[in-house]
Amino acid sequence: MTSTRSMKVATAVFKEMIRWSLWFFSILLAIHLIRVFWLNGGPAPIEGFFTFSQYSTSIFTLVLGIMTAYTFMGRHIQQGVSRRDSFFGISLAATGFALFLTVVPLAINGLQHLLAKASIFPVALDTAVVFESTAGAAAAAIGLFLNVLTYFFAGWLISIGYYRFRWIAGFGFIALSFIVFGLNDYLWKPGNYTLDWLPYEPFEMDFWLTVLGSVAMLLVLFLAMRLLTKRVPIKM
Amino acid sequence: MMSAVQLNHVTLKFKKFEALKDISLTLEAGKIHGLIGRNGAGKTSLLSLIAAFREPTAGEVSVDGAFVFENPEKMEQIAFIYDKDYKEETEKAKKLIALASHYRPHFDMGYAEHLIKRFKLPVDKPVNKLSKGMQSALNVVIGLASRAPVTIFDEAYLGMDAPAREIFYKEILKDQEEHPRTFILSTHLVSEMDYLFDHVVIIDQGRLVLNEPYETLEAQGASVTGAAQDVEAFTATMQRLNEQQLGGTKSVMVYGELGETKRQEAHALGLEIGPVSLQDLFIYLTEEAN
Structure with a gap:
């Protein structure tokens, strides 16, 4: 499935994403430390870095996804890369990057957990419970990984909508992305889901069923993006 | 490294507007082809088809007998350099050159450095802070140093002053002598560039008007x-x-x-x-x- 050319794309895009994420994590960590040391609001425990960064990380990848069609795709075709290699390369880079975005907060969270034992923080940190609906770091990591990747593809869906079909149809793609967010919430945030037209049957009883649902949604997004980028004319 | 480009009954439509009308021509390998036409004649549309930026509505575009669109082997042989809008490009010039070297199989970094010196290109500056002439010089550096078997320059000199344009023309001739490839130069500056051409193609209102070797x-x-x-x-x-x-x-x-x-x-x-x-x-x- 992946050619040498796709790997070339994946390497370049992944490096670019890592470069941007260094800024993102630096700022996020600074805000978190300000919250821990100065704006901790009293003796009640506050969330560790993993929980603190989850929402921002998803939004960050959504933004990266939105930038994808305009930043990467045209650049690739201009450098003689086919749409197919560009698509698979970007998808591979996004998967690797989602893994990176999962591992880094988890590692910082783990470090905080160790430091908390040494009592260096002025407030108690809730670093053990990293994901509300499931237990354990592995489940939390899988959840974050799938969420981040879903947000990236949702962003990419919006950008290809605007890139290929311009403004009015672009709004339609925003609406599609809201359906994706709704389904994602339905799967991962029981009690906080936004699709009131679907019967609510909590999935936390079976974590792997949730994962399966999330993976299925990602596959649909992946196929949709391939179809939308397959023959797209490049803007000049 | 050089390739022949063939267009066979190519038509391109944008809704009801016909930008190219049944164009058939062969651009011989290893020659410098001048593509001339008035504003809106369809030059850029034609070149965008050769570079696989879009598909023709009808007809075929091929390089050395193989269709270009979504053909990775052929697409990497084509470099299409055009007057790109860089106002949102905050990367440094050297980053874009490095990116081209990452993707282009025949990219010559030594030659790129030679061209950077010739054009006095400030590679450490963000591209959107460069003057229009320097942005064009950056495009030319990438296009020439990519050494793609089919290299297309679509009005690549815009904003360049006369001495810079002269460097561009001289470098094309010099590199063509040492590393022959198929050049397609689209231009308005006919009298300034005609000495470069081995072959001339003139199009007007989407139709092929002339397709002749320069001598004839x-x-x-x-x-x-x-x-x-x-x-x-x-x-x-x-x-x-x-x-x-x-x-x-x-x-x-x-x-x-x-x-x-x-x-x-x-x-x-x-x-x-x-x-x-x-x-x-x-x-x-x-x-x-x-």
Whole structure:
């Protein structure tokens, strides 16, 4: 499935994403430390870095996804890369990057957990419970990984909508992305889901069923993006 | 490394507007092809099809016999350099050059560095902070150093001053001698660039008007220079493209082949016969088509 050319794309895009994420994590960590040391609001425990960064990380990848069609795709075709290699390369880079975005907060969270034992923080940190609906770091990591990747593809869906079909149809793609967010919430945030037209049957009883649902949604997004980028004319 | 480009009955439509109308032509490998046309003639549309930026509505575009669109082996052989809008590009120039070297299999970084020095390109500056001329120089550096078997420059000189354009033209000729490839140069500056061309393609309103080797263009017309009255009489029945007069001397560009009898007649009258200029031919052919 992946050619040498796709790997070339994946390497370049992944490096670019890592470069941007260094800024993102630096700022996020600074805000978190300000919250821990100065704006901790009293003796009640506050969330560790993993929980603190989850929402921002998803939004960050959504933004990266939105930038994808305009930043990467045209650049690739201009450098003689086919749409197919560009698509698979970007998808591979996004998967690797989602893994990176999962591992880094988890590692910082783990470090905080160790430091908390040494009592260096002025407030108690809730670093053990990293994901509300499931237990354990592995489940939390899988959840974050799938969420981040879903947000990236949702962003990419919006950008290809605007890139290929311009403004009015672009709004339609925003609406599609809201359906994706709704389904994602339905799967991962029981009690906080936004699709009131679907019967609510909590999935936390079976974590792997949730994962399966999330993976299925990602596959649909992946196929949709391939179809939308397959023959797209490049803007000049 | 050079490749031939073929267009076979190519049509391109944007909704109801037909940008290219049934164009068939072959651009021979290893030659410098000049693509000339007025504004909106369809030059960029044609080039964007060769570079696989879009698909033709009908017909086929191929390189060395294989279709270009979504063909990774062929696409990486084509470099399409055009007047890109860089106002949102905050990366440094050296980053874009490095990116081209990452993707282009024949990229020559040593040559890129030579060109950077020749154009005095400030590679540490963000691209959107470069002057228009320097942005064009960056495009030219990437295009030339990519050494793609098919290299397309679409009005790549925009914003460059005369000395920079001269460097660009000289580098094309020099590199073509050492590393021959197929160049397609699309331009408005016909009189400035015509000496570069081995072959000339003129399109107008989406149609192919002329597709000839540069040498044979001389036979399409002539310049007649001499005493104003004699030139006037000699060219009276001919199709005039252009005329200039300085004192008693007149020079008239005429369209159509001058036979041996006519040449001898001109010689007897003391008139000088020279080649027709591509610029005059271009103006005439595109006006005639209109």
